[in-house]
Amino acid sequence: MLKSQRLIQLIMIINAKKSFTVPEIAKEFGLSTRTITRDLEELSALGVPIYSVQGRGGGYRLLRERMLPPIAFSESEAVAIFFACQSLKYFGSLPFDAGAAAVLHKFYHYLPTDVQAQIDRLRDKVAIWSPERAMSAPALQALMQAVMVRSAVTIAYQSGDRVTTRDIQPIGLYASHGFWYCPAYCFQREGYRLFRGDRILSASLNPSIAFLEEVDKRTVKDWNEPELRQMDHTGLAVRLTSVGSRTLETNGWFKDALERHPGGGASIRMQVPAEKLRFYADMIWELGAEAQIIEPAEAVDYIKRKVEKMRELYS
Known part of the structure; x- marks a missing residue:
């Protein structure tokens, strides 16, 4: 197996295990512990977030998010992704932290110089305008995380001059005219409601509330259709x-x-x-x-x- 192939396979194994020891990885690859240690050091230098755990039961663990193996893109695909992410910069807040900016940096950094020059010429020539609204980015991130990990959320919601605490199960997020909206099931109202992102002052996962499968079946396109028909x-x-x-x-x-x-x-x-x-x-x-x-x-x-x-x- 080529070293590049081995490193990619090693990333995939790290993603699956999250915690491991050098001997068990060496046994799986049929290589020496010294070779695997060098590979791990090389992956760490490349930015894979792994760290060593000292003492009894030690080994290696994945520090933060899992890393995806390298994916090959054509130049046109890379440019398309670049401008898809670029269009998001006009939103006041995003539900995925600095992820979009990091993607832009990586794509631009590894593109051929002639493609970089083409993008540079288009930077101020192509834009997808969106009114910039002030919203809580951490709250949007919590709502999106709740959808991904199937969890309810406790929010502080401002309606008029009142701020109420609600327990909701988000169905999803969508943007319109610069605002983010979250259709969700409200446990206090025992019904489906549409919450506007700029009025959600805070949001935190609340795993103590039972997750409702019937709510999870709805999407942002049909979240209130049954109620509207009635x-x-x-x-x-x-x-x-x-x-x-x-x-x-x-x-x-x-x-x-x-x-x-x-x-x-x-x-x-x-x-x-x-x-x-x-x-x-x-x-x-x-x-x-x-x-x-x-x-x-x-x-x-x-x-x-x-x-x-x-x-x-x-x-």
């Missing part, structure tokens, strides 16, 4: 200009109901939960004169009241 619905009809149509074509709440008209403009006809009507109306309100709600009357009246308040404000 709600009373009402029809929402909207007329859009061509500008309004282009604005809503990337909005996940409306894009599937968008019906474009010849010559520009579009219309929307869809069923929405009656108790969520103001939520949908507020999104249409943001389009200003580029959109007009036709029905239901409750939504039209709601928009008229908002218009009147604006008129009073500027009169």
Whole structure:
């Protein structure tokens, strides 16, 4: 076996064992303890986080996270990953600590110089903008860790001028307009709720709470579908200009109901939960004169009241 192959296999064994002794690894490879010791020293110098444990029952242990064996990427794949990570820098907080920055550094450092030069030319030419919102990075990290290790979480959540303590089981995380959102099952409310990341002041794993398998089956795409189906619905009809149509074509709440008209403009006809009507109306309100709600009357009246308040404000 080539030395490079042996080192890769050694990384995989370390990942699986986490703690081991030199004699047992030497026996597994059929090599001397001296050779394995040199290999471990070389892996340590390359950045594999292993350390020796002295005394009875000593040996070696993995210090932090497990290390993945080397993976070969083509130049185009490396550039794609580089810009995927680069796009995350516009978020105020991320749920994976400094991992994205470390990936960027490694990819850039080991790319050929000509590919580095191409990336350098594109750094300020390609961007995926996202409004930067202030959020607790440790809280986001705890929520993501909870999903990975199947654990409940205790959070401090700010709603209005009140801060409450909640025990939740996160379903996942998603980002929209710069905000992170966490759909979860709330043990206090005994139901599913959507928590906004910037309002979660702190979060910590709480393994004392039993993990619910039925909650884990839901995803960020369908986390509240069963509850929505049971709600009373009402029809929402909207007329859009061509500008309004282009604005809503990337909005996940409306894009599937968008019906474009010849010559520009579009219309929307869809069923929405009656108790969520103001939520949908507020999104249409943001389009200003580029959109007009036709029905239901409750939504039209709601928009008229908002218009009147604006008129009073500027009169």
